Amino acid sequence: MFRTALIIAAATISTGAIAQDAEVSVANGERISIIGGCHDCHSAGYSESNGKIDPATALKGNPVGYNGPWGTNYAVNLRLVVAKQSEDEWVQYLKTFQAGPPMPWFNLHAFHEAESRSLYQYIKSLGEPGDPAPERLPPGQTPKTPYLVFAPPMMPK
Numbered sequence: 001m002f003r004t005a006l007i008i009a010a011a012t013i014s015t016g017a018i019a020q021d022a023e024v025s026v027a028n029g030e031r032i033s034i035i036g037g038c039h040d041c042h043s044a045g046y047s048e049s050n051g052k053i054d055p056a057t058a059l060k061g062n063p064v065g066y067n068g069p070w071g072t073n074y075a076v077n078l079r080l081v082v083a084k085q086s087e088d089e090w091v092q093y094l095k096t097f098q099a100g101p102p103m104p105w106f107n108l109h110a111f112h113e114a115e116s117r118s119l120y121q122y123i124k125s126l127g128e129p130g131d132p133a134p135e136r137l138p139p140g141q142t143p144k145t146p147y148l149v150f151a152p153p154m155m156p157k
């Protein structure tokens with residue numbers, strides 16, 4: 001009973017399918033990409049549209065930079081990342097990779113294998129990888145793109 005209720009309550013997402021937790025599917029990958037927050041940073045315009053996934057730009061990277069003590073970097077084009085890896089390589093990669101801030105790479109190490117596989121299949125299903133996000137810049141260079149500043153707060157004296 002309880003399990004049935006959970007499944008019925010699962011999100012219906014834009015692929016029109018109901019995603020169930022443990023299955024490997026594109027629909028589940030889409031759901032994981034939403035609750036994992038991937039679109040927040042890796043899909044241009046996603047946050048500005050209050051969370052509408054635009055198939056033309058989904059996970060193709062973001063031209064709005066993150067500027068901090070590390071310089072300026074950009075959420076990369078994830079379609080290009082999966083284009084260079086097999087599904088098995090991606091599963092291993094998500095367990096071990098590290099990236100610069102503000103990428104929360106440590107959270108991705110907690111993905112279950114079925115979740116990583118679903119996410120891979122979803123990203124692949126999005127189609128043409130398109131172009132890379134802008135190149136990262138070293139500290140001290142002013143970006144030519146819009147950017148967000150990640151700086152320590154000004155503390156009162």
Ligand code: HEC
Nearest residue numbers: 036037038040041073074075076081099100101102103104
């Ligand atoms: C807070 C913003 C943010 C969120 C949320 C986020 N990313 Fe990122 N991600 C970034 C940025 C910025 C980089 C580039 C980091 C760098 O320059 O080292 C990045 C880098 C990556 C990389 C490394 C790519 C490479 O090989 O260079 C992967 C893989 C990745 N993100 C996957 C994901 C996935 C999958 C999710 C969702 C589960 C996600 N990210 C959520 C901002 C984010």
